[in-house]
Amino acid sequence: MRAAYIEQTGPPEVIQVGEVPKPQIGPGQVLVRVHTASVNPIDTYIRSGDVAAELPRPFIIGADFAGVVEEVGAGVTDLPVGLRVWGSNQGLLGRQGTFAEYVAADANLVYPTPGNVADDTAAAVPLVGITAHLGLVREANLQPGETLFINGGSGGVGSMVVQMAKAIGARVITTAGSEEKAMMCRSYGADLVLNYKTDDIPAAVKKFCSWGVDVWWETLRQPDFDRTIDLLAPRGRMIVMAGRDARPEFPVGPFYVKECRLLGFVMFKAPPAEQQKAAMDINGWLASGKLRVPIGATLPLQEAAAAHTLQEDNTLRGAGTLQGKIVVVVSAGDQQETYQSLLS
Incomplete structure (x- = not known):
């Protein structure tokens, strides 16, 4: 599968985009085909090495995602194949990240996406919303x-x-x-x-x-x-x-x-039950229009390094050029038409 990953920590330029093995799921997990992901400051701290962490090699970057369930592991009963979902906490605590066509995620950290909520919104909300x-x-x-x-x-x-x-x-x-x-x-x-x-x-x-x-x-x-x-x-x-x-x-x-x-x-240290409670309220507010997620930039997966640079410019260097989240389009989904319209 195609993914944005690093072999070693360092500046945004260490991010590569290429083929890596597709993940296999275990009991209590779901395989999600990722449509969109987003960038958070913690992603840049891990990539740079500012936050010390033992990382798999290669390490896929990113914590937030939105996509569709493609496979369900043993014991998972409430996230059927074909369900649109969103989630966070990937790319942390030894887990692989979300800047990839597929992510194997613990089912208790994955939530249904409301029918009237687009994937770019769902991918931008997890870490900041929870x-x-x-x-x-x-x-x-x-x-x-x-x-x-x-x-x-x-x-x-x-x-x-x-x-x-x-x-x-x-x-x-x-x-x-x-x-x-x-x-x-x-x-x-x-x-x-x-x-x-x-x-x-x-x-x-x-x-x-x-x-x-x-x-x-x-x-x-x-x-x-x-x-x-x-x-x-x-x-x-x-x-x-x-x-x-x-x-x-x-x-x-x-x-x-x-x-x-x-x-x-x-x-990300909150127990899954506490994060699930937050996700339920977030879904209700998103569906009712009480919660809007500002998106400041949308980039393709190939420009993952540029996405990290933009985040650092605003988080660390006070550039003031970003109003909202950075969304990265990973694969075709309900987000693809939106991305194509941005290019035209």
Whole structure:
């Protein structure tokens, strides 16, 4: 089968596209013909070697996918052959990735794709969507009527957090670096959108919710804890999910006096049952139109290295050229006509 893979870690140029063996499934697995995949920052960290991991050789890159079930392993009863599905967690913890024509996936990490949802959307939602759901529901226990703040509401995770928080019934404050991105945040339902380059964010937040922010979702690699804790409400919750090497100062006194909580988590460490719960809500919101997945770029499998470069330019180098997820077209499916129209 055709796949994008690496023989050793390094820059995007180490990615090759060529023939590799087709995977064989075991009990509790399904073989999925992949139509589309997507890129996440974690994919680039693994490929570069910044995240130490024992990788098979060759190692197929990618974590998210959408496609069709082609074969079912022993014990799998709810994912029949021919079913359109999506999933994540491939390319992690020793598993092969999704930038390939086929993926052998554990059935408990694969979910049916709603009939009115396209493969590009289904492939773009898994890691960022499940991450947002776990943070909001499992970790922060966000409640209707509460106020949430998130830096960067137009990004991959940010756009999911904004929309899910609104679906839950919360008020949302977010930031953007341009009017175009601010308009996107408003279209997702954000109640207050601030320009982080020009606005006085602390003053604006205090004016909007003088009692403080109930849930602060931090996406910055170097959080300003002094600012955040000052803006948190009593018993406020703060989520951190970026900056593996970050070592910012932390004001312990103001934090515990307010009875606040600091929450950190990693999406792919969540048990399958918790991820399945998130996927059920995501499917419902996708089908009803309450959740839209922004796609910033669509590339063919042959340009996998370019997809990783684009992701790194925006994640690590602040290029600001990407609004949404990067989708990679792997094989013909319901996505093929869309891709052909982009080429014409």
